[in-house]
Amino acid sequence: MSLQLSQAKIAFVGAGSMAEAIVRGLIQTEVAQPGNIYMMNRSNQDRLAYLRSEYGLNASSDPQTKENYLAGADIVVLCMKPKDVESSFAELRSQLRENQLLVSVIAGLSIAKTEALLDTHMGIVRTMPNTSSTIGLGATGMSFSSNVNETYRGLAIQMFEAVGIVSVVDEDKLEIVTGVSGSGPAYVYYFMEAMTQAGIDGGLSLEDAKQLTLQTVLGAAHMVQHTNEEPAELRRKVTSPNGATAAAIEALDRFQFREGIIQAVNRSAERSKEMGEQIAAASTAGKSV
Ligand SMILES: NC(=O)C1=CN([C@@H]2O[C@H](COP(=O)(O)OP(=O)(O)OC[C@H]3O[C@@H](n4cnc5c(N)ncnc54)[C@H](O)[C@@H]3O)[C@@H](O)[C@H]2O)C=CC1
Numbered sequence: 001m002s003l004q005l006s007q008a009k010i011a012f013v014g015a016g017s018m019a020e021a022i023v024r025g026l027i028q029t030e031v032a033q034p035g036n037i038y039m040m041n042r043s044n045q046d047r048l049a050y051l052r053s054e055y056g057l058n059a060s061s062d063p064q065t066k067e068n069y070l071a072g073a074d075i076v077v078l079c080m081k082p083k084d085v086e087s088s089f090a091e092l093r094s095q096l097r098e099n100q101l102l103v104s105v106i107a108g109l110s111i112a113k114t115e116a117l118l119d120t121h122m123g124i125v126r127t128m129p130n131t132s133s134t135i136g137l138g139a140t141g142m143s144f145s146s147n148v149n150e151t152y153r154g155l156a157i158q159m160f161e162a163v164g165i166v167s168v169v170d171e172d173k174l175e176i177v178t179g180v181s182g183s184g185p186a187y188v189y190y191f192m193e194a195m196t197q198a199g200i201d202g203g204l205s206l207e208d209a210k211q212l213t214l215q216t217v218l219g220a221a222h223m224v225q226h227t228n229e230e231p232a233e234l235r236r237k238v239t240s241p242n243g244a245t246a247a248a249i250e251a252l253d254r255f256q257f258r259e260g261i262i263q264a265v266n267r268s269a270e271r272s273k274e275m276g277e278q279i280a281a282a283s284t285a286g287k288s289v
């Protein structure tokens, strides 16, 4: 019988925000057992203690224990920052097996460069998830190397569908996915910060300003989801001719809100590509990024 996700041993190299978001989602949805999850970092013991006590999973920074975690894993998930790729990959190179599945969440790092840096032909799934995976509402873009078999392809999709939605895209689209949904939550939070601030400046209590902002964003997202109407049409329904909303949209247009968002998405995509290229360049030149 082929490997089931509920039985798979999953090792996370890097135990930061993105690794925790995925792990929390997997455990909460009961798609993975805490005992089958292994998390590793470089040295932060407090962080590992928190992860063990919060989720009941295995976590270590001890080199021998990490080697054992990797040796026993069916799926290895790369969750370190781009700047740590070079040093981390130097250790990993001799510890991975061709019959494991490698999942990378590292922004900008191509499958070809991952294969070259790790000197491997193992199946690689390059993903771009987001932190909303924490509560099962993640949005993940995903591409596969040509040698990912059907079982592993299914497992990877199942793993990220457990924590949200998955779009399988051509690899050259993962940068724009980063701009839209990888970085996207930050734009929404930034928007909420500004809206709350304006409410407070206008005399609302902090609590009221926060609640009204939150419910507005939640309600608007649910309206798009449940009515199946386009955002532009829903916006039109709020905007009475010559009314308050029309005046507000004019103000946003004066500040080039739409262009600002488009620029933000494109800059995130470009920066993600740059980070990936810097990793390879620095690695070839033998220096750290
Ligand atoms: N935070 C986000 O919203 C998203 C992040 N990503 C990607 O996820 C990756 C991780 O990002 P974050 O979780 O935000 O970073 P973070 O800084 O919160 O976590 C990075 C972790 O990697 C560990 N680490 C570094 N070197 C290591 C080594 N040699 N061996 C083992 N562990 C090592 C650190 O100790 C830390 O636990 C990045 O490559 C980023 O591009 C992708 C999508 C969204």
Ligand SMILES: O=C(O)[C@@H]1CCC=N1
Binding pocket: 107, 178, 182, 183
């Ligand atoms: O900011 C970053 O580089 C990562 C990638 C997308 C979200 N966080």
